[in-house]
Amino acid sequence: MLTASDQSFSFPILIGDIGGTNARFALLADRSAEPLQLPPVKTGDFETIEEALQKSILDKISERPRSAILAVAGPIKSDEIPLTNAGWVIRPKDMLARLGLEDVLVINDFEAQALAIAAPAEKDVVQIGGGSVRPRSSRVVLGPGTGLGVAGLVFAQDTWIPVPGEGGHVDIGPRSERDFRIWPFLEPIEGRMAGEQILCGRGIMNLYRAVCAADGLEPSLKDQAEVTTSALSGDDPAAVETVSLFCAYLGRVAGDMALIFMARGGVFLAGGISQKILPALMKPEFRAAFEDKAPHSSLMRTIPTFAVVHPMAALSGLAAFARAPRDFGVAMEGRRWRS
């Protein structure tokens, strides 16, 4: 049985969201303080996380963190945590020894996104379509970014329990006549179409090339940012269709996740891409595909969908957890190191 002090962390607490390209940190002085945002760090600029933290943060602030709570994109299976898409290997024992920390917890990045949707501020989300949040009901977060992250947030025994998984890798299939024309040109992974083959940055290019190929066109746009920009300005018909289909397919997968978790508390779209294509997500395709789940369409119409527009949602989730760890059922076994 854990005691209350076993579950809490000593302040000041350093919180960090460590992605493939950027690592973002903030310092929580105490339970009621607002997180002090620290300058973002490019993971590629430093050999190790200890060096990055020492040179770009600790040397520049007077407070000394006693604990660290980090969210990382990668599996946490041992004392050595390699980051997906980046060169760092997080070694919590080295962090304790070299940075003078007493306590280090490492969780999955989408678990942090799930923590952020327990009680988001009104200004940090934009509702897409109808439905309303049923309090104390499960929620889901999906984030198209470098990959497609998915996590559930289940409410049980007065506690929010994040449920990380590999939901971005579920199968996705064609439904409309147009889908059947485009699908043969999509690049599969080992013979199958997983959600993440379409619903992420490189997935946008996969879809764009397939849309062009289905119409016998030579793709003229170089990267996903060009595709979404041309789609939003309406300049390029293939880009417009690509983003329209992207929204519909994201709606389908979001609807599937809502069904799996019975997410009457809402489905939240995080990740960099959702914010960048928000005007397209507000068009009918996303929500129509989300609701199109016979025999459960009437249920789906009651479930709200939101885009998360907080610029650092994962950090806000970590801050909520750091302040009140007992409100959340975050598993700490094998993921917490203490000096």
Ligand SMILES: Nc1ncnc2c1ncn2[C@@H]1O[C@H](COP(=O)(O)OP(=O)(O)OP(=O)(O)O)[C@@H](O)[C@H]1O
């Ligand atoms: N304007 C845009 N339109 C579409 N995709 C974009 C745009 N800008 C960036 N991307 C793509 O978004 C993906 C990055 O997503 P996001 O910003 O969510 O990062 P992330 O997955 O959190 O990565 P990390 O934190 O590891 O740096 C990349 O594939 C990038 O090419």
